[in-house]
Amino acid sequence: xxxxxxxxxxxxxxxxxxxxxxxxxxxxxxxxxxxxxxxxxxxxxxxxxxxxxxxxxxxxxxxxxxxxxxxxxxxxxxxxxxxxxxxxxxxxxxxxxxxxxxxxxxxxxxxxxxxxxxxxxxxxxxxxxxxxxxxxxxxxxxxxxxxxxxxxxxxxxxxxxxxxxxxxxxxxxxxxxxxxxxxxxxxxxxxxxxxxxxxxxxxxxxxxxxxxxxxxxxxxxxxxxxxxxxxxxxxxxxxxxxxxxxxxxxxxxxxxxxxxxxxxxxxxxxxxxxxxxxxxxxxxxxxxxxxxxxxxxxxxxxxxxxxxxxxxxxxxxxxxxxxxxxxxxxxxxxxxxxx
Numbered sequence: 001x002x003x004x005x006x007x008x009x010x011x012x013x014x015x016x017x018x019x020x021x022x023x024x025x026x027x028x029x030x031x032x033x034x035x036x037x038x039x040x041x042x043x044x045x046x047x048x049x050x051x052x053x054x055x056x057x058x059x060x061x062x063x064x065x066x067x068x069x070x071x072x073x074x075x076x077x078x079x080x081x082x083x084x085x086x087x088x089x090x091x092x093x094x095x096x097x098x099x100x101x102x103x104x105x106x107x108x109x110x111x112x113x114x115x116x117x118x119x120x121x122x123x124x125x126x127x128x129x130x131x132x133x134x135x136x137x138x139x140x141x142x143x144x145x146x147x148x149x150x151x152x153x154x155x156x157x158x159x160x161x162x163x164x165x166x167x168x169x170x171x172x173x174x175x176x177x178x179x180x181x182x183x184x185x186x187x188x189x190x191x192x193x194x195x196x197x198x199x200x201x202x203x204x205x206x207x208x209x210x211x212x213x214x215x216x217x218x219x220x221x222x223x224x225x226x227x228x229x230x231x232x233x234x235x236x237x238x239x240x241x242x243x244x245x246x247x248x249x250x251x252x253x254x255x256x257x258x259x260x261x262x263x264x265x266x267x268x269x270x271x272x273x274x275x276x277x278x279x280x281x282x283x284x285x286x287x288x289x290x291x292x293x294x295x296x297x298x299x300x301x302x303x304x305x306x307x308x309x310x311x312x313x314x315x316x317x318x319x320x321x322x323x324x325x326x327x328x329x330x331x332x333x334x335x336x337x338x339x
Contacts, residue, residue, distance in 0.1 A: 003019070003020070003021045004019065004020045004021075005017065005018065005019040005020075006018040006019070013048070013049035013050075014047070014048050014049070015046075015047045016044070016045070016046055016047075017043075017044065017045040017046075017047070018043070018044050019041075019042075019043045019044075019045075020040065020041065020042050020043075021040065021041040021066070022038070022039070022040045022041075023038075023039045023040075023066055024038055024039075039063055039066035040063055040066065041060060041061065041062045041063070041066055042060065042061045043058065043059065043060035043061070044058065044059050044060075045057070045058040046058070052088055052089055052090050053086065053087070053088055054086070054087040054088075054089070055084075055085070055086055055087075056083070056084070056085045056086075057083070057084050058081075058082070058083040058084075059080070059081065059082055059083075060080075060081045061080055061081075062078060062079055062080075062081065063078045063112075077111050077113075077114070078111065078112040078113060079109045079110060079111045079112060080109070080110045080112070081107070081108070081109045081110075082107065082108045082109075082110075083105065083106070083107040083108075084105065084106050084107075085103065085104065085105035085106075086103070086104050086105070087101070087102070087103045087104075088100075088101060088102050088103075089101040097127060097128070097129055098128045098129060099126075099127075099128045100125075100126070100127050100128075101125070101126050102123075102124065102125040102126075103122070103123065103124045103125075104121075104122070104123045105120075105121070105122045105123075106119075106120070106121050106122075107119070107120045107122075108120075111145070114145070116145035116161050117143070117145070118142070118143070118144045118145055119142065119143045119144075120140060120141070120142040120144070121140060121141045121142070122138070122139070122140045123138060123139055123140070124136070124137070124138035124139075125137055125138070131175070132173060132174050132175035133171065133172065133173045133174070133175075134171065134172055135169075135170070135171040136169070136170050136171070137167070137168065137169045137170075138167075138168045138169075139165065139166060139167040139168060139188075140165060140166060141163075141164075141165040142163070142164050142165060143161060143162070143163050143164075144161070144162065144164070144191075145158075145160070145161050146158075146159035146160065146161075146162060146191055146193075147159055159191075159196050162191050162198045163189070163198070164188070164189050164190055164191055164198055165188050165189060166186050166187065166188025166189070166190065166201075167186065167187055167188055168184075168185070168186045169184070169185055169186070170182065170183060170184040170185070171183055176210070177210060177211045178210040178211060178212055179208065179210045180208065180209050180210055181206065181207060181208040181209075182206075182207050183204075183205065183206050183207075184203075184204070184205045185202075185203055185204040185205065186201070186202070186203045187200075187201075187202050187203075188200070188201065189201070192227075192229065194235070195229065199227060199228045199229055200227070200228035201225075201226070201227050201228070202224075202225070202226040202227075203223070203224070203225055203226075204223070204224045205221065205222065205223040205224070206221070206222050207219070207220065207221040207222075208220050208221075215248055215249045215250055216246075216247070216248055216249075217246075217247045217249075218244070218245065218246050218247070219244075219245045219247075220242070220243065220244045220245070221242065221243050222240065222241070222242045222243075223240070223241045223242075224238075224239075224240050225238065225239055225240075225241075226238045231266075232268075233267065233268035233269075234267070234268075236265050236266045236267070239263065239264045239265040239266070240262075240263070240264045241261075241262070241263045241264075241265075242261065242262050242263075243259065243260070243261045243262075244259060244260050244261075245257065245258070245259035246258050246259065252287075253286060253287035253288070254284075254285065254286050254287070255284070255285045256282070256283070256284050256285075257282070257283045257284075258280075258281065258282040258283075259280070259281055259282075260278070260279065260280050260281075261277075261278075261279045261280075262276060262277065262278050262279070263276060263277045264276045265277070268308070270308075271307060271308055272305045272306065272307060272308065273305065273306045273307075273308060274303050274304070274305055275303075275304040275305065275306055275322070276303070276304045277301065277302070277303050277304075277327075278301070278302050278303075278304070278324075279299070279300065279301040279302075280299065280300050280301075281297070281298065281299035281300075282297065282298050282299075283295065283296070283297045283298075284296040284297070289338075290338070291336075291338030292335075292336060292337045292338050293335075293336050294333075294334070294335050295332070295333070295334040295335075295336075296332075296333055297330075297331065297332045297333075297334075298329075298330070298331045298332075299328075299329075299330050300326070300327075300328065300329040300330070301326075301327040301328055302324045302325065302326050302327060303324070303325050303327060304322060304323075304324055305322070305323055305324070305325050306321070306322045306323075307321070
């Protein structure tokens with residue numbers, strides 16, 4: 001791939017970026033007779049700064065025969081792409097607030113060989129306070145065209161145009177040394193590829209941590225997921241993931257850490273239902289000299305299972321109802337020594 005770029009600053013804080021990219025594919029490597037060896041992308045970006053405001057305008061022209069050296073691109077869909085974004089950022093605000101920033105952008109892709117168009121609106125805002133807290137929110141609305149490449153068909157299989165959108169939010173408080181916490185969440189509609197449909201999705205998380213003395217600290221987190229889908233053997237519509245960790249540091253050269261984790265994500269086989277997973281771990285570290293240490297550790301993971309129906313006699317241990325099945329148990333000793 002050959003790339004070229006040019007930056008022209010015609011006024012202070014006003015710039016114009018021009019770029020081109022060209023690829024050439026050896027005809028011997030072409031698998032489709034309709035494919036062309038020469039591909040190109042042309043683009044232009046105009047950047048303008050007005051005090052605390054930042055404005056960007058961009059345009060690109062991409063043909064269907066561009067071949068990227070690496071990464072993923074919208075293969076075989078030639079398009080004209082437009083984008084406009086406006087940002088505002090302010091630090092060291094007087095009074096109660098310490099910083100504030102917001103962003104709004106609009107983008108559209110017009111496919112040259114399709115009637116569909118991709119449209120996206122994105123926004124975000126963040127506020128921080130001198131009183132040890134911050135809140136933020138972001139979101140997007142979109143009407144994208146979903147498809148996947150299929151070598152057995154005519155280039156790709158269409159999933160059509162779907163309207164999606166999600167609002168994200170979060171906040172944190174970190175003044176008290178023994179209780180710092182944060183929350184994060186999202187709510188909206190997402191495209192689920194396995195179903196080829198748009199469904200509602202919700203996520204919420206809470207985390208807390210703190211120092212309970214000179215040598216003792218803790219951290220915990222919980223994450224809840226909920227999807228507007230039918231619960232089946234291969235997908236769960238609502239599940240919770242949690243993690244708790246305790247840490248003791250008796251001295252500068254010793255440290256002990258233990259934690260537990262759980263997940264209520266349910267799966268199913270032909271004979272068993274996995275109701276939840278439980279894990280435990282503990283680690284000890286002793287630095288007997290600078291750069292050298294001894295590590296002791298133990299970890300285990302188990303699943304809570306339930307039989308679907310009575311299974312053959314040789315598995316009667318499972319016929320009694322709900323039981324725990326061990327996934328693994330590991331203990332280790334490790335010594336590192338720096339010469």
